Amino acid sequence: MAATLHVGRGRRLLRQLLREQAPSLTRLFFTSAPCRRGHPQKKKWATTTPRIPATRMALQIFDMNYGTQFGSLWPSIRISLLSEQKYGALFNNFCDVKLVTQQLEDLNAIDFIWEAQNAVKDLDSMAEQGAREQVLSPETQTELCEPRDQPVSFISPNIKCYTFPRGDISLFPQAKPDILGILGYYLLNAASVLPVLALNVQPGDLVLDLCAAPGGKTLAILQTGCCRELAVNDISASRIDRLHRILHSYLPEQLINKVKITRKDGRNWRDLNDTCYDRVLVDVPCTNDRQSLKEEENSIFKYGRKEERKMLPMLQLQLLVAGILAAKPGGEVMYSTCTLSQLQNEYVVEGAVELLKVEHGITVQVADLSYFRRLFQSTFSFYQDCRLGELILPNLSANFGPMYFCKLQRLN
Numbered sequence: 001m002a003a004t005l006h007v008g009r010g011r012r013l014l015r016q017l018l019r020e021q022a023p024s025l026t027r028l029f030f031t032s033a034p035c036r037r038g039h040p041q042k043k044k045w046a047t048t049t050p051r052i053p054a055t056r057m058a059l060q061i062f063d064m065n066y067g068t069q070f071g072s073l074w075p076s077i078r079i080s081l082l083s084e085q086k087y088g089a090l091f092n093n094f095c096d097v098k099l100v101t102q103q104l105e106d107l108n109a110i111d112f113i114w115e116a117q118n119a120v121k122d123l124d125s126m127a128e129q130g131a132r133e134q135v136l137s138p139e140t141q142t143e144l145c146e147p148r149d150q151p152v153s154f155i156s157p158n159i160k161c162y163t164f165p166r167g168d169i170s171l172f173p174q175a176k177p178d179i180l181g182i183l184g185y186y187l188l189n190a191a192s193v194l195p196v197l198a199l200n201v202q203p204g205d206l207v208l209d210l211c212a213a214p215g216g217k218t219l220a221i222l223q224t225g226c227c228r229e230l231a232v233n234d235i236s237a238s239r240i241d242r243l244h245r246i247l248h249s250y251l252p253e254q255l256i257n258k259v260k261i262t263r264k265d266g267r268n269w270r271d272l273n274d275t276c277y278d279r280v281l282v283d284v285p286c287t288n289d290r291q292s293l294k295e296e297e298n299s300i301f302k303y304g305r306k307e308e309r310k311m312l313p314m315l316q317l318q319l320l321v322a323g324i325l326a327a328k329p330g331g332e333v334m335y336s337t338c339t340l341s342q343l344q345n346e347y348v349v350e351g352a353v354e355l356l357k358v359e360h361g362i363t364v365q366v367a368d369l370s371y372f373r374r375l376f377q378s379t380f381s382f383y384q385d386c387r388l389g390e391l392i393l394p395n396l397s398a399n400f401g402p403m404y405f406c407k408l409q410r411l412n
Ligand SMILES: C[S@@+](CC[C@H](N)C(=O)[O-])C[C@H]1O[C@@H](n2cnc3c(N)ncnc32)[C@H](O)[C@@H]1O
Pocket: 192, 210, 211, 212, 213, 214, 215, 216, 217, 218, 233, 234, 235, 236, 239, 264, 265, 266, 267, 283, 284, 285, 286
């Protein structure tokens, strides 16, 4: 079932943003947008104005925006963002599987994907038995059927990710190389695995990872063992170097040779390549909310990066449009960020859907991923009021995320 699009509101906001920040791009993307002349004078700051640290600036901006966006939920999200995040251990199927499984189980960690799939199987057999013996009321049977409606087969196979149970804040030790130098697991924010699971890569698929470095999600895609071809791209040379190092620490040489790595501006992907992909991951640069509250270095909230920050939704929109143009008709595209910002999440999706319709005559349908909420509710805190896609909220008892993901299907 396609989710309802409230294109008008997102479009208005995005257009307002673009008008303020990039009038020429507004004309390019929204043909009907009026050209505004005479910008109001920018406020001039005295050179002596004290510059506050980027982390404090980030918190001030989040308080202002997210206080309004999330209302009474914000204080709890805020404290969780400021606290230590929880990690997940993405299992590497190319290691000594038995040994590493044992190590992770000895730590009392659980593969949350396996656990969710098992819970659905248990519900299946309960519902079947209930129907056979006629011991369940029709209401209970309906309730049981709900989480079973979306089959587990909609989840990419072979991806395993271990986490500690809710409320358990134990830490994973760093993975150690085996005799072949291969590492058994990759530590990441476990919510990062969800967009890859929802991308649902199928055997023989041509897959593109448009903004791939340093490669956590690339590694998850490769665990499926399904890709006929995987094209991996990022614009940053230093981050591509990191991606190379990560792939060499986790994968056998013959598999690495199958990954096509490029360093291009993803916005121009279509001009440079004519392959049509079955699946495209567009994991865009964003305000990276959790990291922005912790790290000064390279922060997008630094004084000198204000303009770049304001242009982020525009860059995200262009990357998402490029990702959809790279997909074949019927192909599926996953848009993801690690921010809570509506302007960088739902509004970008709405803007891209609208733009593709107007500029390219391409219809895109937003997929309903709400079955993820039911499947993974014991591991993650899902935001209940997300209109398009799904948003994982940081929560002290399950301190993952933020992670926004939204699947789009290109129809023509
Ligand atoms: C959120 S990070 C990707 C994280 C990665 N998918 C992972 O799971 O490890 C966003 C990436 O987008 C890249 N990027 C920024 N602008 C880009 C562009 N115009 N084209 C391609 N990549 C871009 C950045 O260098 C950065 O590595």
